[in-house]
Every structure is written in C-alpha cells, then in structure tokens.
Amino acid sequence: MSKKKAGKIGVLLVNLGTPDSPNTPDVRKYLRExxxxxxxIDINPVGRYALVNGIIAPFRAPKSAIVYKQLWTERGSPLLYHGLDLKVxxxxxxxxxxHVxxxxxxxxPSIKSALEELRDKSVDRIIVLPLFPQYAAASTGSVQDKVMEIVREWWVIPSINFISSFCDDPGFIxxxxxxxxxxxxxxxxxxVIFSYHGLPERQVLKGSDKGYCQLGACCNTYNKRNKYCYRAACFATSRLLAEKLGLREDQYTVTFQSRLLKDPWLxxxxxxxxxxxxxxxxxxxLAYSPAFVxxxxxxxxxxxxxxxxxxxxAGGEKWQLVESLNSNDTWVEALREMILKH
Structure with a gap:
C-alpha cells in the first residue's frame, strides 16, 4: 500500500500593524485598535477607553500622520511591503x-484573513511566528491571544505551534x-547603542517568575526563569550581537525608546x-534597533x-542607524532554519 502524502504545513508570519494610509483618519483608526x-495598555477597561478615545487618538493622530507621511514610500508603508516581500x-x-x-x-492584512488563507489550503498544521524577537505580552502574547480567539470558532482546528521568542537564535543574531x-x-x-522598544516596568514585573525579577542584575543571564522576560531577552540579544561584532562591555549600551504616558518604563x-x-x-x-525586524x-x-x-x-558627529533585516537573504535563511526546527 502506498503511503498517504502528508499535507502542507502552514506558516503564519505576523507583524504589529500599520495605518492603511498616512492620512489622519486612518492613523486614528490604527491607533484606536x-x-x-x-x-x-493594561489598565481598567473604562480608563483605557477614555484615555485612548478622549486623549491619545484625537490629539496624537494628526501629529503621527505627519510622521507617517515622512515614512511613506511609493510602495506604501515599509512595515507592510517588507512583510510581503519576506513572505514571498x-x-x-x-x-x-x-504555505506562507x-x-x-x-x-x-489581518490575522484572520491570513489564517483563512491557510485554512483554504487545508494545511495539516500551522506554525505561528510573531516577528518580535523578544517575547512581550503586549506584542507576541497579543498575537497568540488573537490567533486563539479566531481559531476557537473553527469546527476543525489543526495543530498549532507558536514560536514565542527568537532573541538568541543564531541565524537572527x-x-x-x-x-x-x-x-x-x-x-x-x-x-554602539542597542535601542529597544520600551515597556512599562509593571508589564515586565507582571510576567516575571515570582520573586526572581528585580529589573536589574537578574537580566545578566538568560535562563529558564527569565526566558519570557522582555528586559532579559533584550540584554541577551545585545550580548550575542556584541560578541559577534567583537565589542567589549564598555563599547556598547542597551537602552529603551518610545515610552508613552508617565508611568516608569524600562x-x-x-x-x-x-x-x-x-x-x-x-x-x-552605530545605532541598532534589534526589537524590530x-x-x-x-x-x-x-x-x-x-x-x-x-x-x-549635543555635540556628536555621526549617528548611523543599522537598517532592519527586512527581507534580507541571510534573514530569510535564518527564518527557514527556525521553521524547520519546529
């Protein structure tokens, strides 16, 4: 008897998101979602709704729209077209x-539309890869939450595997x-500056192994107790990159950017x-931003x-950004190896 051929494996790549256009109404819509x-924003629902709809979206959207217009290209939003290029x-x-x-x-394009694409291909199982190297409940965790929310409505749910973090993956580094x-x-x-997207300190502490996280020296090693600590993951990525670049400890600094509101952030x-x-x-x-691919x-x-x-x-002479991985061939190979492992 001939063996039944296994079905395809679905791969779902997910990034954060982008407005449909750099115009204020679309930016406001994006910010609200x-x-x-x-x-x-992990505060009580009433406070969150009032804050976003009453203050942030109305006042920040016009300012953000100006910045998005600087970012926009003939192909549209870089985050979108780099993602589509990576998919291909x-x-x-x-x-x-x-099937990717x-x-x-x-x-x-929404997570729902991407999952429907995989379901239409009758894949045997799905590997979900949020494109965030360092796990955070507000990014990777949110993607996982959304995927589970969608597939629980399916009558037949295939096996689903999440790649939750790749902060120390050799190919990524x-x-x-x-x-x-x-x-x-x-x-x-x-x-060298390794600048990561910030998080409120409370979010890091909420997800920490009880009694272990001190937002300090505990991040000097990356281990089983802090593998889902965003701060520890950022430091792990930085140490590995510094090693590859031949940097001493005094030749680089780990920092955090993009804070919002007045609560203490990393x-x-x-x-x-x-x-x-x-x-x-x-x-x-030389400035890296290794939280973004x-x-x-x-x-x-x-x-x-x-x-x-x-x-x-402030008196500096040269500040050079290291571009993101985008659809770089070395990065594509790293992703291929990562997926084959799973």
Missing amino acids: FLLDPRV KLQTALGDDY AFGMRYQS NAFAELGKQHMEQDNYDH QPYTDEVLKTLPAKGIKKV ADCLETTIEVGEEFKEMFEH
Missing part, C-alpha cells in the same frame, strides 16, 4: 510543502551582525543616554532621524 488592546522569499526558500501567509495584529559589520567596515565608531531611556555621549568623547555612534516609524524616523538630530545637537 492598537491602544485599545488590553495587553498594550520565505515561500520560495521553504518550497511546496509549506502574512498578517498584521492591527489593521490590514548572524543576520543582524552582518548588517552592522558592513557599517563598521566603512567607518570607525566610538560606541530604563535607561535612549534619548537621555545619547545626549550624554558626546561629553564623554563618544562622537560616532522590519523598518518602520520607530526605526527609520525615531532612531534614524530624531535621535540623530538629538545626538548632533
């Missing part, structure tokens, strides 16, 4: 035994190190640290332009 997620390249790399779909946690080395070959930098803050560097004789900085507002505009302006105003 994003910030009303209880995993993003990964599909080619994996071959016909796989791409969705956004917020806005379009090699791909980012490769990009940094290209810049380091062109100029001598005094220091520190040190990137914008505060960079202003102090020129006075220490650090005039040339695709260029977006937080990398291209915040790190690449706003921080550059701050650094130069």
Whole structure:
C-alpha cells in the first residue's frame, strides 16, 4: 500500500500593524485598535477607553500622520511591503510543502484573513511566528491571544505551534551582525547603542517568575526563569550581537525608546543616554534597533532621524542607524532554519 502524502504545513508570519494610509483618519483608526488592546495598555477597561478615545487618538493622530507621511514610500508603508516581500522569499526558500501567509495584529492584512488563507489550503498544521524577537505580552502574547480567539470558532482546528521568542537564535543574531559589520567596515565608531522598544516596568514585573525579577542584575543571564522576560531577552540579544561584532562591555549600551504616558518604563531611556555621549568623547555612534525586524516609524524616523538630530545637537558627529533585516537573504535563511526546527 502506498503511503498517504502528508499535507502542507502552514506558516503564519505576523507583524504589529500599520495605518492603511498616512492620512489622519486612518492613523486614528490604527491607533484606536492598537491602544485599545488590553495587553498594550493594561489598565481598567473604562480608563483605557477614555484615555485612548478622549486623549491619545484625537490629539496624537494628526501629529503621527505627519510622521507617517515622512515614512511613506511609493510602495506604501515599509512595515507592510517588507512583510510581503519576506513572505514571498520565505515561500520560495521553504518550497511546496509549506504555505506562507502574512498578517498584521492591527489593521490590514489581518490575522484572520491570513489564517483563512491557510485554512483554504487545508494545511495539516500551522506554525505561528510573531516577528518580535523578544517575547512581550503586549506584542507576541497579543498575537497568540488573537490567533486563539479566531481559531476557537473553527469546527476543525489543526495543530498549532507558536514560536514565542527568537532573541538568541543564531541565524537572527548572524543576520543582524552582518548588517552592522558592513557599517563598521566603512567607518570607525566610538560606541554602539542597542535601542529597544520600551515597556512599562509593571508589564515586565507582571510576567516575571515570582520573586526572581528585580529589573536589574537578574537580566545578566538568560535562563529558564527569565526566558519570557522582555528586559532579559533584550540584554541577551545585545550580548550575542556584541560578541559577534567583537565589542567589549564598555563599547556598547542597551537602552529603551518610545515610552508613552508617565508611568516608569524600562530604563535607561535612549534619548537621555545619547545626549550624554558626546561629553564623554563618544562622537560616532552605530545605532541598532534589534526589537524590530522590519523598518518602520520607530526605526527609520525615531532612531534614524530624531535621535540623530538629538545626538548632533549635543555635540556628536555621526549617528548611523543599522537598517532592519527586512527581507534580507541571510534573514530569510535564518527564518527557514527556525521553521524547520519546529
């Protein structure tokens, strides 16, 4: 008897999301969906609704729209087209035994549409890969939550496997190190900044192994007790990248950007640290943003332009952003290997 051929394996790539256009109404719509997620702003529902709809969305949307217009290209939002390019390249790399779909946690293309695409292909099982290297309940956890919310309505639910973190994956580290080395070959930098998206300290503490997390030296190692600690994961990525780049401990700094509201967020803050560097004789900085695998507002505009302006105003000479992985061939191969392991 001939053996029945196994069905395809579905791969779902998910990134955060982007407005449909850089116009204020679309930016406001995006901000509302994003910030009303209880995993993003984790306060009581009434307070969250009032804060987002009464203050943040009305007043922040017009300002954010101006920035999105700077970011927008002929192909639209970089976060979107880099994701679609990655989908195509990964599909080619994996071959016909796989079907790769791409969705956004917020806005379009939705996670639901991507899951329906996989269901239409009658895949035997699904590997869900949120494109966030370091696990956080507000990013990876939110994607996992949304996927489970959608598939629980299906009559037949295939096996689903989540890749929750790849902060220390060798392929991911090699791909980012490769990009940094290209810049380091062109100029001598005094220091490297690894700037990660921030999180409120309370969110890190809420998810910590009881009694272990101190938001301090506990992050000097990455182990079973803190493998889902965002801060520990950021430091783990930085140590591995620094090793690949041949950096000593005093040649790099880990910082956090993009804080919102007045609660204490993970520190040190990137914008505060960079202003102090020129006075220490650090005039040339290579800046990484390793929490993002695709260029977006937080990398291209915040790190690449706003921080550059701050650094130069403080007396710095050169601030160079290391571009994100996007659909880089080394990154595609890293993803292929990651998926084959699962």
